[in-house]
Amino acid sequence: MKEYVPTIGLEIHVQLKTASKMFCRCDNNAEGKEPNTVVCPLCMGFPGVLPVVNATAIEYGVKTALALGCKINKFQRFDRKNYFYPDLPKAYQISQFFFPVGEHGEITIDYLGSDRKTRKEFKVGINRVHLEEDAGKLIHTKDATLVDFNRCGTPLMEIVTEPDITSPEEAKAFMQELQRIVRSLGVSFADMEKGHLRVDANVSVRPKGQKKLGVKIEVKNMNSFKFMEQALKHEIERQISALEAGEKLQQETRGWDAKTGTTILQRVKEGSIDYRYFPEPDLPPIVLDDKQINDWSKEVTAELPSALRAKAEKTGLSYEKICELQDKNALINLLVILDKNKKLDPTVIANYPGASSEFYKWIVEEKPSNSVIRQVFDSISSGKKFKDAVDVVKIVDHSDLMVMVKRVLDANPDVVKRYKAGETKLIGFLTGQIMKQAGGGADPISVTDLLNKLLT
Numbered sequence: 001m002k003e004y005v006p007t008i009g010l011e012i013h014v015q016l017k018t019a020s021k022m023f024c025r026c027d028n029n030a031e032g033k034e035p036n037t038v039v040c041p042l043c044m045g046f047p048g049v050l051p052v053v054n055a056t057a058i059e060y061g062v063k064t065a066l067a068l069g070c071k072i073n074k075f076q077r078f079d080r081k082n083y084f085y086p087d088l089p090k091a092y093q094i095s096q097f098f099f100p101v102g103e104h105g106e107i108t109i110d111y112l113g114s115d116r117k118t119r120k121e122f123k124v125g126i127n128r129v130h131l132e133e134d135a136g137k138l139i140h141t142k143d144a145t146l147v148d149f150n151r152c153g154t155p156l157m158e159i160v161t162e163p164d165i166t167s168p169e170e171a172k173a174f175m176q177e178l179q180r181i182v183r184s185l186g187v188s189f190a191d192m193e194k195g196h197l198r199v200d201a202n203v204s205v206r207p208k209g210q211k212k213l214g215v216k217i218e219v220k221n222m223n224s225f226k227f228m229e230q231a232l233k234h235e236i237e238r239q240i241s242a243l244e245a246g247e248k249l250q251q252e253t254r255g256w257d258a259k260t261g262t263t264i265l266q267r268v269k270e271g272s273i274d275y276r277y278f279p280e281p282d283l284p285p286i287v288l289d290d291k292q293i294n295d296w297s298k299e300v301t302a303e304l305p306s307a308l309r310a311k312a313e314k315t316g317l318s319y320e321k322i323c324e325l326q327d328k329n330a331l332i333n334l335l336v337i338l339d340k341n342k343k344l345d346p347t348v349i350a351n352y353p354g355a356s357s358e359f360y361k362w363i364v365e366e367k368p369s370n371s372v373i374r375q376v377f378d379s380i381s382s383g384k385k386f387k388d389a390v391d392v393v394k395i396v397d398h399s400d401l402m403v404m405v406k407r408v409l410d411a412n413p414d415v416v417k418r419y420k421a422g423e424t425k426l427i428g429f430l431t432g433q434i435m436k437q438a439g440g441g442a443d444p445i446s447v448t449d450l451l452n453k454l455l456t
């Protein structure tokens with residue numbers, strides 16, 4: 001069998017979390033609302049209505065394009081993409097075809113391989129980032145198809161990558177980083193299961209050594225990272241075995257079927273559709289100035305997930321731990337805490353992400369032992385208040401403390417003798433010895449109490 005090289009390009013749609021829709025004042029949050037209640041004449045496509053561009057959507061689009069290393073088009077314009085579909089009542093979609101937000105980007109993705117140990121890196125070119133409006137939703141029931149227009153006019157950002165991805169693992173790493181980016185910029189909730197982040201992939205395979213790309217096949221319906229990885233793996237294997245069996249592949253669209261774990265033919269592509277794009281006559285072009293773009297650029301650079309990882313690496317944490325914390329959304333918080341408390345040991349704190357500031361303050365001030373920190377953290381995690389958690393640790397340690405006190409007294413018979421002879425200030429020395437053994441996990445007052453009891 002020949003060796004084959006897969007080539008993957010992605011087309012991603014990101015729902016923006018602006019307050020209102022792309023071109024009207026309707027609430028952009030239709031989640032859980034009755035169908036067709038978050039609509040107006042504009043997003044329903046009534047004739048004679050006039051759209052107005054959502055300025056926040058432009059900001060979010062530019063920020064994302066900047067984060068993806070794109071060149072920003074200072075002149076942007078919306079175009080009409082003409083097609084009829086039952087969930088798009090005006091029979092055209094307003095999109096940016098000729099002048100997208102950004103083009104010619106590139107991003108380096110560093111990630112932890114599937115063994116969760118090996119650090120890997122690859123580059124992906126970004127073909128374009130453009131803005132458009134979403135369509136409604138068709139709901140298929142047993143005996144009818146219903147249409148819900150609530151989603152009509154929701155701001156969408158489309159991101160098209162170059163075919164630079166060479167494995168399902170890389171595709172997943174790219175999507176996970178993109179999700180982190182749009183979340184950290186605050187432009188989208190980016191929840192794949194809820195459709196805020198949708199991905200289609202163009203997949204082809206070619207024999208190793210061959211320059212010309214193989215036949216491109218589009219895969220849709222991958223609504224989680226896991227499904228995307230499975231779908232791409234399956235599609236690559238399917239194409240390879242078809243070629244090995246001497247079959248000829250054709251350009252087509254296939255859908256991932258999670259039940260059978262296969263991709264299923266949806267339609268064969270016969271030439272590209274002519275959408276008859278033309279400039280949207282109801283919207284003036286948008287012209288951005290350099291200052292605005294520079295200001296946004298500064299905000300973006302400070303928040304990038306890759307920048308956070310780099311910052312975290314400087315604290316001495318392992319890349320593995322950093323990735324783990326970032327996956328738990330705990331990395332920013334950790335960096336803020338370390339910034340505020342220079343005395344904290346990053347490797348200790350990294351085990352307790354998400355705790356309260358009084359917990360971290362307590363670590364700095366009381367210097368408790370690691371086992372005591374763990375006990376307090378666990379009881380806070382199980383719902384105890386910080387103060388109660390700390391008190392419990394002291395009670396728990398009480399029996400151990402007795403053992404420690406006795407051990408210290410046995411080890412210092414002459415000090416005990418001198419104390420009993422009247423040198424009472426030696427209690428300070430003994431308390432210190434016991435505190436040392438308790439690793440800071442003991443309360444000095446109870447230690448002195450115990451000593452007084454045992455020495456009289």
Ligand SMILES: [Zn+2]
Nearest residue numbers: 024026040043
């Ligand atoms: Zn509306």
